[in-house]
Amino acid sequence: DTEVTQTPKHLVMGMTNKKSLKCEQHMGHRAMYWYKQKAKKPPELMFVYSYEKLSINESVPSRFSPECPNSSLLNLHLHALQPEDSALYLCASSPAPAGTSGRAYEQYFGPGTRLTVT
């Protein structure tokens, strides 16, 4: 199984709502990532988890709260978002955090969640 799944596929939420995005992989990967992609722009890294611990936060506003409950799951909790947060949110995973062996591993991406904030 080389698939990263994301739910939901589409999400519409108001600025006062609380919602969560979910990401799951069963490849035994120990690094997981959240990216944000605006229309016609490249993906932008938001968060990196290594061995279930947050290792990188790219200065993301606190209204985005990541969580990694176990090695297969990654959540992104959303609260008090703004319309400009509307975007495609991509999850990815890789076999291991690079650095343990010097080898660089490819990232496997999910299909994304299309988020619209009204």
Place this chain on the structure above:
Amino acid sequence: DAKTTQPTSMDCAEGRAANLPCNHSTISGNEYVYWYRQIHSQGPQYIIHGLKNNETNEMASLIITEDRKSSTLILPHATLRDTAVYYCIVRVATGNQFYFGTGTSLTVIP
């Protein structure tokens, strides 16, 4: 933090080789070059990566210049399904991060 420069768009005739260039003139010795593509509204798809040597897999070939300041992704026989945005990414081997550049929008023409 993107360290790559790519042409904004390119066209290629179906059945011909598509050659996509990437400039990474500030690349360091332990940084890998990765190529991904993204078909409209889907997640990025891994194509190939390399450090110093040229690489080939079932999808493409990667040619890295001797000074490692640039590389070329070659799709040997482009099909309509290869129409996508192609991203060249430089990644440190000891880090987890991918920083995407602006990418090249490749259109394969019948």
